[in-house]
Amino acid sequence: MRMSVDDVKSRVLEVAREVAEAIKEGKFPELEYPPNTQRNIVFDERVGYIFKPTFYGKIKGSHSKSLKTLAGVLYGMSRALDHLENGLTMTKRDFYYLHKVEKLKGTLFPEDQRETDARIILMELILGMPREAFSITSDPRGWIYGDIELIDRSGRVLKADQVGEMGYSVPPRPENIKFKRIGVKAVVAVEKVGPAKNMIELGIPEEKKIAIAILQGQASRSMRRFLRMLSDEGVPLAVLTDLSPWSLRIAATVIYNSINSAHIPHLATPEARFIGILTRDVEEGFFKDYKFALEPLTQADYKAALDNKSLPNLQNEFWQRENDWFLQNRKKAELEIFKAMSPSAKTLKEYFIKYLSEKLEQHLGVSI
Amino acid sequence: MSGKVKLEEISAADFFYRNRSLAGFDNPVRATYTIIRELVENSLDAVELAGRSPKVLVVMKEEREGGEENLPWYRIKVADNGIGMDPEEIPLAFGRVFVSSKYRLIQSRGTFGLGGTMALLYGQITTNMPFKITSAKEGEPIYELTMMIDIKKNEPIILDKRVKGISRKSFTIVESTFEGNYPRAKRKIIDYLQQTAIVVPYISIVFMDPEGHLYIFPRSTEKIPPRPKEALFHPKGVDLELLQRLLNSTRTKSLESFLVTHFQRVGKKTANEVLKIAGIPPDKRPSDLTDEDIRKLYEALRSYKGFLPPDPSVLSPLGEELFESGIRKELQPEFVKAIQRPPSVYEAHPFIVEVAIAYGGLIKPTGDIQLYRYANKIPLLYDASSDVSYQVIKRIDWSIYGIKNPEDEPIAFFVHIVSTKVPFKTVGKEFIANVPEVAREIELGLRGCARELRLYLGRKRRKEMLLKRYELFKMYYELISWTLEEMIGERPPIENLIWRIKEGLGDEDERG
Numbered sequence: 001m002r003m004s005v006d007d008v009k010s011r012v013l014e015v016a017r018e019v020a021e022a023i024k025e026g027k028f029p030e031l032e033y034p035p036n037t038q039r040n041i042v043f044d045e046r047v048g049y050i051f052k053p054t055f056y057g058k059i060k061g062s063h064s065k066s067l068k069t070l071a072g073v074l075y076g077m078s079r080a081l082d083h084l085e086n087g088l089t090m091t092k093r094d095f096y097y098l099h100k101v102e103k104l105k106g107t108l109f110p111e112d113q114r115e116t117d118a119r120i121i122l123m124e125l126i127l128g129m130p131r132e133a134f135s136i137t138s139d140p141r142g143w144i145y146g147d148i149e150l151i152d153r154s155g156r157v158l159k160a161d162q163v164g165e166m167g168y169s170v171p172p173r174p175e176n177i178k179f180k181r182i183g184v185k186a187v188v189a190v191e192k193v194g195p196a197k198n199m200i201e202l203g204i205p206e207e208k209k210i211a212i213a214i215l216q217g218q219a220s221r222s223m224r225r226f227l228r229m230l231s232d233e234g235v236p237l238a239v240l241t242d243l244s245p246w247s248l249r250i251a252a253t254v255i256y257n258s259i260n261s262a263h264i265p266h267l268a269t270p271e272a273r274f275i276g277i278l279t280r281d282v283e284e285g286f287f288k289d290y291k292f293a294l295e296p297l298t299q300a301d302y303k304a305a306l307d308n309k310s311l312p313n314l315q316n317e318f319w320q321r322e323n324d325w326f327l328q329n330r331k332k333a334e335l336e337i338f339k340a341m342s343p344s345a346k347t348l349k350e351y352f353i354k355y356l357s358e359k360l361e362q363h364l365g366v367s368i
Numbered sequence: 369m370s371g372k373v374k375l376e377e378i379s380a381a382d383f384f385y386r387n388r389s390l391a392g393f394d395n396p397v398r399a400t401y402t403i404i405r406e407l408v409e410n411s412l413d414a415v416e417l418a419g420r421s422p423k424v425l426v427v428m429k430e431e432r433e434g435g436e437e438n439l440p441w442y443r444i445k446v447a448d449n450g451i452g453m454d455p456e457e458i459p460l461a462f463g464r465v466f467v468s469s470k471y472r473l474i475q476s477r478g479t480f481g482l483g484g485t486m487a488l489l490y491g492q493i494t495t496n497m498p499f500k501i502t503s504a505k506e507g508e509p510i511y512e513l514t515m516m517i518d519i520k521k522n523e524p525i526i527l528d529k530r531v532k533g534i535s536r537k538s539f540t541i542v543e544s545t546f547e548g549n550y551p552r553a554k555r556k557i558i559d560y561l562q563q564t565a566i567v568v569p570y571i572s573i574v575f576m577d578p579e580g581h582l583y584i585f586p587r588s589t590e591k592i593p594p595r596p597k598e599a600l601f602h603p604k605g606v607d608l609e610l611l612q613r614l615l616n617s618t619r620t621k622s623l624e625s626f627l628v629t630h631f632q633r634v635g636k637k638t639a640n641e642v643l644k645i646a647g648i649p650p651d652k653r654p655s656d657l658t659d660e661d662i663r664k665l666y667e668a669l670r671s672y673k674g675f676l677p678p679d680p681s682v683l684s685p686l687g688e689e690l691f692e693s694g695i696r697k698e699l700q701p702e703f704v705k706a707i708q709r710p711p712s713v714y715e716a717h718p719f720i721v722e723v724a725i726a727y728g729g730l731i732k733p734t735g736d737i738q739l740y741r742y743a744n745k746i747p748l749l750y751d752a753s754s755d756v757s758y759q760v761i762k763r764i765d766w767s768i769y770g771i772k773n774p775e776d777e778p779i780a781f782f783v784h785i786v787s788t789k790v791p792f793k794t795v796g797k798e799f800i801a802n803v804p805e806v807a808r809e810i811e812l813g814l815r816g817c818a819r820e821l822r823l824y825l826g827r828k829r830r831k832e833m834l835l836k837r838y839e840l841f842k843m844y845y846e847l848i849s850w851t852l853e854e855m856i857g858e859r860p861p862i863e864n865l866i867w868r869i870k871e872g873l874g875d876e877d878e879r880g
Contacts (some may be wrong), residue, residue, distance in 0.1 A: 011674075012855070013855060016852055016855040017857050020852045020856055023848070023849070023852075023860040024860045024861065024869070025864075026864030026865055027865075028868075046496070060847075061865075064837055064840055067840065067844045068844065070844075070848065071847050071848050071851070074855075076853045077851075077855065078855050081854075082854070103847075104847075106843065107843060107847050108847070335776060337670075358765060
């Protein structure tokens with residue numbers, strides 16, 4: 001995973017030379033790659049999704065239909081190389097705009113961004129590396145707040161509880177980060193910004209020696225990678241989300257990775273535990289007297305619950321039972337339910353601490 | 369014009385005068401078309417006999433303007449370099465209403481003489497003007513006769529007769545004035561001439577119309593199909609009336625000799641077998657037969673199974689080469705295929721079907737089936753959708769030949785049937801009846817042409833596909849080459865690869 005810029009460049013050039021060689025010899029070039037289809041992806045609950053290529057696809061330069069793909073991948077690589085050499089990064093949107101150029105009219109000029117996004121995945125599969133390695137990064141999304149000292153790629157030592165009110169903003173390529181000191185008992189990854197910020201504002205991380213990771217929806221690749229790095233350092237990781245069909249996926253993606261990025265290693269944290277909100281919390285636990293605060297499922301939510309029935313990483317009994325609850329009750333619980341329990345700030349802190357203590361003890365054996 | 373043809377007088381010109389519609393003179397528009405057609409056909413017959421650089425020239429001028437009440441008068445002049453006529457033949461050929469003799473069996477355009485004379489008679493009836501025939505044989509004096517027809521007596525009246533020097537070549541010019549309507553007949557006339565030009569590619573046809581337009585249909589070949597041979601009737605091809613007339617006019621002394629002499633494919637043995645069925649002694653004199661005997665003989669001829677099929681050598685088909693040549697010259701198609709089917713027989717009449725399919729060129733999709741029909745080298749212009757050919761085309765699934773819908777493609781069909789008796793459905797002789805034997809030959813022929821068309825279209829589409837593919841590959845490989853240059857600093861030459869595409873060598877599993 002840790003690839004130097006030179007490694008990346010030489011891999012890209014290797015592909016380019018291979019193609020050039022074939023053309024010079026009058027042969028139609030071909031690029032072989034393992035497609036990220038379910039055929040090449042194995043699910044193992046202990047490690048999450050594993051990319052195990054057994055079947056390879058070919059982009060054939062002799063085939064009029066895959067000719068565009070071949071040209072697209074090579075053009076994409078040429079832009080990546082150009083960015084790497086000049087120390088520039090680009091977003092997926094940038095990459096899309098790199099195709100909206102005069103020269104590509106009639107050939108690679110895209111109809112919409114989906115076209116170029118798909119090609120980025122293909123480049124990852126051909127080159128065998130995540131897009132961040134060849135300078136296509138996402139806007140940073142995700143923060144960590146708590147007593148953690150880390151050294152970033154520029155060599156600066158940063159304290160994750162002293163770099164802003166939401167903590168350290170996890171950068172697009174976190175592999176280069178080193179941990180200097182970790183003073184927390186556990187990390188709680190929270191789906192939503194609002195409740196997470198409240199926990200920080202109420203001083204819970206300092207008081208209870210935990211770190212709060214703010215996912216802001218589906219965890220970004222960089223956030224997942226960062227959480228995995230923390231877990232590798234031996235820090236227990238808890239995932240706290242809404243109780244909704246989507247949130248099941250968010251939790252499962254942190255734990256097991258997703259099919260879409262299954263070809264990127266080190267994004268799953270199978271040691272992480274999903275601590276809530278669980279159906280049990282609503283039915284007989286923490287929120288049993290607050291059923292009135294549940295939200296109805298929308299049409300899209302319900303559809304997501306139906307789709308969840310076939311997701312490989314949600315197949316075990318626990319996930320399916322949780323998911324069935326949505327189909328039966330057509331309700332969901334959001335993290336904001338804490339506000340419904342306690343309109344006053346003082347009791348809110350008590351409820352947060354009570355909930356987290358119970359859950360961390362119960363699921364991770366961590367006492368706070 | 370064809371002087372050696374045996375003619376026999378039938379009813380008076382009077383008959384025609386009263387039954388104009390039967391012969392295609394129902395109204396001025398139709399009459400205008402019919403007059404041109406009849407005179408041109410007579411000329412075509414004449415030039416086919418002469419055989420050297422055949423030409424037919426038609427000039428039509430407005431002689432008197434039409435008004436609110438009257439239609440215009442036209443002067444038509446049809447000239448040909450055919451065999452020419454002797455002066456004494458002319459009044460007989462044009463001055464009386466005749467019908468060709470029925471005592472022989474030969475494929476011809478129509479009933480020679482009758483149509484031409486009717487055309488002239490129509491002019492006389494509508495304008496009361498005489499007509500003029502100028503003709504000569506090679507190396508003989510030119511005679512110019514101004515004539516009318518005495519309708520009551522059915523006799524030619526020669527108003528003027530002049531001799532004008534010696535002609536180096538044979539020719540005939542027919543001139544007549546008639547009341548008609550050219551503007552409305554125009555399309556039909558031009559269609560007729562063009563369709564005729566297709567089926568007689570060895571004859572040049574020139575038409576100067578009253579509007580001053582010149583239409584030239586030059587011949588495209590020196591070859592002329594062989595003249596059909598005359599033959600005797602096939603015993604199964606005669607009707608009772610014809611049998612009676614043959615019996616009346618025969619010079620034979622016995623029935624056995626009568627059958628052998630007047631019918632094809634009848635020898636003494638066959639004759640005796642037939643007469644045995646009829647129960648008539650072979651040595652009985654034909655003139656001694658009673659009506660009852662004649663009926664018995666007729667029935668014996670119908671029921672006897674031992675006759676050989678009729679002799680097709682009386683037929684004069686165009687041939688595949690000439691048919692294609694005619695279509696090529698008029699429609700300039702990118703593809704044309706003609707097929708001549710072997711001779712066949714329906715109801716004891718021999719016939720040959722020739723079909724062709726042409727694609728592209730001047731043929732454009734019209735939303736309708738484009739069908740050119742011919743019977744004994746005459747184009748049939750009316751009632752196409754009732755014709756057997758149209759029905760055959762309709763029932764063929766063209767998609768198996770690479771044609772989705774013949775109405776929407778630049779495809780034209782040609783069907784030519786030659787026969788001693790073309791199975792016309794109606795008196796109008798405009799469309800051919802759905803006779804199973806004929807339909808079968810048309811279908812087999814068209815399918816044969818269509819198979820060739822499919823191969824042609826397959827090759828053409830493959831060529832187009834290869835060209836498109838070549839352009840696509842060229843574009844993408846130029847881009848790839850540029851991209852590679854950006855990365856590795858050198859531009860791999862793409863010519864070798866592109867060449868392979870041009871030669872159709874790309875990916876195996878992508879072709880076909």
